[in-house]
Structures are given as structure tokens and as C-alpha cells.
Amino acid sequence: MACADPFLQFDDQSFALQLQLEEIEAQRELQSGKWREDSPPDFALALDNFEAELKKAIVLVEDLKFAHSIAKAVDSDAAAIEELRVEETQSVQDRDFALSLNEDGNLPSKDVTDLPGMPRLGAESIESDDVLRATEASTFSIESSSTVAGPSADYIVLQRAVLQNLPQLKVQCSVCGESLHRHFTVRLVCGDVYCKPCLKSFFLRVAKDETLFPPKCHRQPIDISIIEADFSVEELTAYRSAELEFTSTDRIYCGNPECAKFIPMPQRALDYASCEACTARTCMHCKALAHDGVCPADEARQNLIDFADEQGWKQCFGCGEIVFRKKLIQIIVVDARPSSAIDVV
Structure with missing residues (x-):
């Protein structure tokens, strides 16, 4: 139920918002x-x-309060302004009548509408649509309260009457077609309006379907930051993980068939990748579960082994690394001076 006095309602709203700030x-x-x-x-x-x-x-609440204050002031002063206008109009007519009694009775009379700074407050002239459009929530209108037809109604009564007949300002979602208030919707770069549930659902579908990535509307990219606040921590983590996967040029998936999740770069080493979901290790070369020994799919390692065989090098029985024997040659250089010899390796 609407508050009888809109100013009291605005004060209550401001007080409630201030309490939330303190919280x-x-x-x-x-x-x-x-x-x-x-x-x-x-x-x-x-x-x-x-x-x-x-x-x-x-x-916004303070602006609405100010707009209603202006509207109420105009309504309360309308009678006085109209009375002054009538008095000024009568003075002009009296002047014209006095001039017509002179010998030169053909002097042109001055049109009332030419009076400088005179407001016109007839039934059709007093409007407050500008206030309504400016605030998008103001309901003030005194079109029917002109003093020409009689005394104006009380401002509170007029305000309540218009409140009951004023439709709520809503926009239509381009996806579901539902009409919602603007703060429940998002306008995209392409101009389409999405309600927040529809836009969030679209991003969640993108996280599960790579064919929809990157998210776009009318070929214009959609940044998740405009709806990020509506995601839970789990939903946002799932989308970010899918984003890393879909933008990766070297994809490695967990070798565990029951897991098969994407493994990002920070979890990879030279020969194996560690999955955080199931703790399994995956071979970086054959993409299967990590195994002992040299992976046959490791082409660089296999080329090194072939080259070592050609050179006569051998693999260490302990660690498997390639080793070779280096011969040391001892050369004795004899100096011309006695009792001096240098060993050079």
C-alpha cells in the first residue's frame, strides 16, 4: 500500500538505505x-x-523528493499566479478602454498575450509531463486543478490518484519476452535488452558448449563483467575454466577416463601434467596416464637416443640418462729451467 504522504515515504527510503550503508x-x-x-x-x-x-x-530518492517538492510548490502557488494574471489582464483592458475615450480613438490596443513574463496557467497550459519524464517515477500532474474551473484539489489527493493509474515503466526482454523493470535487465552493445536470468543462462550454456564461445549477440561480443555479480562462486569458476580451455592452443586433458578434465598450463611440467580434480598424472607426450621410462611418443627424446647410439653413448642403469666416457690425456711440458714441470690435462 502506497504511503499517503510521498515525502514521508522518501524519508523512510533514505533512512533504510543509510542503515544498509552502516551495516x-x-x-x-x-x-x-x-x-x-x-x-x-x-x-x-x-x-x-x-x-x-x-x-x-x-x-535517486533525493532527486525524486526534490522533483515532488517543486511540483507541490507549483500546485500550491497556482491559484495566486492565476489571480495575478487575471488582475494584470484586467488592467490592460482598462487601459485600452481609457485610450478609446480619447479624441484619437484609433490607437492600437496592446494584446494581452504580448505582456512580458506573464505566465499562462489555463486548464490546458499547466502540465508536469517534463517532471514525469525526468524522474521516471514522479506522478505529479495538475492538469485538472486549474483555478479557471475552481479551486485546485489537495496535492496529496492528486498525487495518490495519478499513482493508481500510472503504469510501471518496464522493458521487454529480447529472449523470453517478459516485461521487467530496468534494473532487472541489461542492455547489450548491439541494443538488445536481456533480463538478467536469460543472460546468465546463456553464459552457463556457453561454458558447456564450445560452439557458442565466445558469447555474442548480433556478432557483438558480450563481456561477462556486466552480469558477473549475479554468478555464484562455483558458476563463475566453471565459466572461467571453460574460457581457459576454449582459448588454449595446446590442450591437455586428464588421462583418467573417469575424469578427462582440461588441465591448464600452471599444472603442467615437461613430461607430465597433474590433474587437480582427481590427482592423476598424465603423460604430456602420449596423453595417457603417466608411466615409467621413455615415452615412445616423445619424438625429441627418441631422436636423442638414436643420435647417442650412433655416437656409442649409453644410458645410465640408475636414472636412464645418456652418458659417455671422456678420456683424459696427460701432457708434460718441460721447461728449460731445471726442476720445473707442468701437468696439463
């Missing part, structure tokens, strides 16, 4: 720990975003 500060004081400035934790980002939204809402 955010209290939550920040309860949190502990340190983190890098460019990598804050999720709860810090959530509190910052929520605080920014609250501040925007406070500004």
Missing part, C-alpha cells in the same frame, strides 16, 4: 586478513559493489 561498514570491520590491492577477495568486491548501488539509490 556494510560494520561488516568490513568484522572482516580480517590482508590481500593485494589489485586482487581483493570476493566478499570485499561484493561489499564495494553493494555500497555503490546504495549510494546511487540514495541520490
Whole structure:
């Protein structure tokens, strides 16, 4: 049920928003720990975003309150303004009548509409559509409250009457066709409007279907940052993992058939990759589970072994590395001076 006095309603809304801001500060004081400035934790980002939204809402409520104040002032002063206009009109008519009594009775009379700075407040002239369009929520209109037809109705009564007949401003989702308020929708670069559930569902489908990656609408890319706040930690992690997989040029999947998950670069070594999901190790060469010995699929290693055989080199029985024997030649250089000899290897 709408509040009888809109100004009291705005005060209540401002007070509630201020309480939420104080709650955010209290939550920040309860949190502990340190983190890098460019990598804050999720709860810090959530509190910052929520605080920014609250501040925007406070500004909007104050603007609406100011717009209603102006509308109420115009309504309350309309009678006085109209009375002054009527008096000025009568003065002009009296002047014209006095001039017509002179000998030169053909002097042109001055049109009432030419009076400088005179407001016209007839039934058809007092409108507040500009206030309505500017605030997108204001419901003030005094079109039917002109003093020409009689005394104007109370502002609160007029405001409540228009409130009941004013349709809510909504936009239609391009996907599901449902009409929602603007803050529940997202307008993309291409101009299409998506409701947040539809856009989130699309990103989740992209994470499971590579043919939809990268997400686009009318060939225009869609950045997940515009809807990221609506994702849970698990959903966002799943999308980021799929993004790493779909953009990788050298894909390695877990050799465990029951897992088969993508293994990103930080989890890879020279000969094997470690899967964080099942802890299994995968051979980087044959893509099967890690095994002992030289992998036949390791072409670089096999070429080295063939070259070692040609050179007569052997593999170490302990570690399997290739070794060869180096002969040491001792040369004695005799100096002309007595009792001096140098061994050179």
C-alpha cells in the first residue's frame, strides 16, 4: 500500500538505505586478513559493489523528493499566479478602454498575450509531463486543478490518484519476452535488452558448449563483467575454466577416463601434467596416464637416443640418462729451467 504522504515515504527510503550503508561498514570491520590491492577477495568486491548501488539509490530518492517538492510548490502557488494574471489582464483592458475615450480613438490596443513574463496557467497550459519524464517515477500532474474551473484539489489527493493509474515503466526482454523493470535487465552493445536470468543462462550454456564461445549477440561480443555479480562462486569458476580451455592452443586433458578434465598450463611440467580434480598424472607426450621410462611418443627424446647410439653413448642403469666416457690425456711440458714441470690435462 502506497504511503499517503510521498515525502514521508522518501524519508523512510533514505533512512533504510543509510542503515544498509552502516551495516556494510560494520561488516568490513568484522572482516580480517590482508590481500593485494589489485586482487581483493570476493566478499570485499561484493561489499564495494553493494555500497555503490546504495549510494546511487540514495541520490535517486533525493532527486525524486526534490522533483515532488517543486511540483507541490507549483500546485500550491497556482491559484495566486492565476489571480495575478487575471488582475494584470484586467488592467490592460482598462487601459485600452481609457485610450478609446480619447479624441484619437484609433490607437492600437496592446494584446494581452504580448505582456512580458506573464505566465499562462489555463486548464490546458499547466502540465508536469517534463517532471514525469525526468524522474521516471514522479506522478505529479495538475492538469485538472486549474483555478479557471475552481479551486485546485489537495496535492496529496492528486498525487495518490495519478499513482493508481500510472503504469510501471518496464522493458521487454529480447529472449523470453517478459516485461521487467530496468534494473532487472541489461542492455547489450548491439541494443538488445536481456533480463538478467536469460543472460546468465546463456553464459552457463556457453561454458558447456564450445560452439557458442565466445558469447555474442548480433556478432557483438558480450563481456561477462556486466552480469558477473549475479554468478555464484562455483558458476563463475566453471565459466572461467571453460574460457581457459576454449582459448588454449595446446590442450591437455586428464588421462583418467573417469575424469578427462582440461588441465591448464600452471599444472603442467615437461613430461607430465597433474590433474587437480582427481590427482592423476598424465603423460604430456602420449596423453595417457603417466608411466615409467621413455615415452615412445616423445619424438625429441627418441631422436636423442638414436643420435647417442650412433655416437656409442649409453644410458645410465640408475636414472636412464645418456652418458659417455671422456678420456683424459696427460701432457708434460718441460721447461728449460731445471726442476720445473707442468701437468696439463
